[in-house]
Amino acid sequence: MEKTETPSVKRMMEDVVGCKWxxxxxxxxxxxxxxxxxxxxxxxxxxxxxxxxRLSKLKRYRILERTVxxxxxxxxxxxxxxFGEAFAQxxxxxxxxxxxxxxxxxx
Amino acid sequence: MEKTETPSVKRMMEDVVGCKWxxxxxxxxxxxxxxxxxxxxxxxxxxxxxxxxRLSKLKRYRILERTVxxxxxxxxxxxxxxFGEAFAQxxxxxxxxxxxxxxxxxx
DNA sequence: CAGTATCCAGACCGATACTG
DNA sequence: CAGTATCGGTCTGGATACTG
Numbered sequence: 400m401e402k403t404e405t406p407s408v409k410r411m412m413e414d415v416v417g418c419k420w421x422x423x424x425x426x427x428x429x430x431x432x433x434x435x436x437x438x439x440x441x442x443x444x445x446x447x448x449x450x451x452x453r454l455s456k457l458k459r460y461r462i463l464e465r466t467v468x469x470x471x472x473x474x475x476x477x478x479x480x481x482f483g484e485a486f487a488q489x490x491x492x493x494x495x496x497x498x499x500x501x502x503x504x505x506x
Numbered sequence: 507m508e509k510t511e512t513p514s515v516k517r518m519m520e521d522v523v524g525c526k527w528x529x530x531x532x533x534x535x536x537x538x539x540x541x542x543x544x545x546x547x548x549x550x551x552x553x554x555x556x557x558x559x560r561l562s563k564l565k566r567y568r569i570l571e572r573t574v575x576x577x578x579x580x581x582x583x584x585x586x587x588x589f590g591e592a593f594a595q596x597x598x599x600x601x602x603x604x605x606x607x608x609x610x611x612x613x
Numbered sequence: 614c615a616g617t618a619t620c621c622a623g624a625c626c627g628a629t630a631c632t633g
Numbered sequence: 634c635a636g637t638a639t640c641g642g643t644c645t646g647g648a649t650a651c652t653g
């Protein structure tokens with residue numbers, strides 16, 4: 400049975416965003432890097448253990464969903480849920496913020 | 507001399523949001539609880555040590571600014587910078603998201 | 614290839630006490 | 634009242650090895 404959560408945002412933010420690699424994982428999925436193997440290869444320093452911890456957590460929070468393809472060798476893909484996409488877009492918006500407030504001050 | 511930082515957003519999010527109490531502090535300042543003493547009184551479990559760690563960090567990231575009033579007893583107030591307000595609004599926006607995607611599904 | 618188990622060094626928080 | 638110093642328990646990430 401699936402286990403999901405809908406806690407307070409404050410907790411979710413602390414729990415999800417606070418964890419190292421979470422944002423990188425979301426970012427990768429957003430860019431089409433959907434398979435665990437590819438993620439580990441792409442993000443230097445990320446190990447399978449930590450990656451799976453993040454993927455599990457992101458799934459629990461309904462930010463990502465997991466799809467298993469019954470093939471050999473096994474293939475698994477993670478994708479953003481509708482909520483996940485909205486969430487990711489907001490994170491992206493913070494990037495814009497930075498540009499607006501800081502980068503313009505560098506000559 | 508003031509020390510500030512303008513790192514990548516990803517790092518900032520991990521660093522700021524990941525720290526326990528950061529969001530609570532931002533929230534309090536937003537609600538007009540601007541003095542350290544008041545914050546400690548309001549947020550149960552928050553100690554002066556941790557609070558000052560957060561305040562320093564938020565100041566370094568230019569989310570908060572510190573104002574000292576040369577009085578006796580000493581008075582200090584923290585306020586959101588322009589960037590801080592924008593940042594806080596984004597946090598709020600994630601709150602809305604959650605309501606839109608999950609709460610409506612409960613009956 | 615996907616995911617789990619174990620071990621370990623380092624970071625962090627909370628409690629407490631103290632200085633300006 | 635604002636802020637710092639210290640100590641101890643806990644959590645977590647990184648390295649590694651292993652299972653399905």
